[in-house]
Amino acid sequence: MFFRPAPEFSILMVCMGNICRSPTAEGVLRHKLRQAGLHKRVLVDSAGTIASHAGEAPDPRAQSHALRRGYELADLRARQVQPADFMRFDWLLAMDHDNLAWLRQACTPEHQGKLKRLLEFAPQLGRDDVPDPYYGGPAGFEAVLDLVETACDELVRRLQAEFS
Known part of the structure; x- marks a missing residue:
């Protein structure tokens, strides 16, 4: 049996x-x-705040736009946030205020400090929310990638600093 050490930190990305x-x-x-x-x-x-897409792969448009930038999403499957997620993850990062409000309502008081918006890690963008591209065209998916890439760059820098 192969032993794999547990991760030192955990992050859950959350949208609807x-x-x-x-x-x-x-x-x-x-x-x-x-x-x-x-x-x-x-x-x-x-994970999502609703379960209506549970088990589904990411939207084909999200997959296509991500793949053009070198990100593979095809193996991911949708699921709903579970009560155990509040204990399991160090940070639960909502994509917008509405999903953050849902997380705050579902979360017990002792884990509230783990709840943030993803774009809190990229204040230079001057935006609070990653907009939902679902009902829009290709530009929406590109905008999501632009915002997410910037925030994730900052997240990685912060984690590198924590681990060094």
Whole structure:
């Protein structure tokens, strides 16, 4: 039996359905952690605040746009946030205020400090929310990637500093 040490830190990306923004953020952060050599130290997952897409792959448009930038999302599957996630993850990063509000309502008081918005890690963008591209065109998926890449770059820098 092979022993694999547990990750030192864990992050859950959260949007509504877990088929556009949060799997994109999961895929981008995993890629950037691998490039930084931190992929064995940080666990990354994603989930949604609703269960209507549970078991589905990310939206084909999200997959296509991500793949053009080198991020593979095809193996990811949507799931809903579970009560255990509040204990399991060090940070639960919502894509917008609405999903953060849902997390705050579902979370027990002792874990509230783990709840943040992803774009809190990229204040230079001057935005609070990663907009939902689901009902829009290709530009929306590109905008999501731009925002997520910037925030994930900052996240990786912060984690590198924590681990050094």
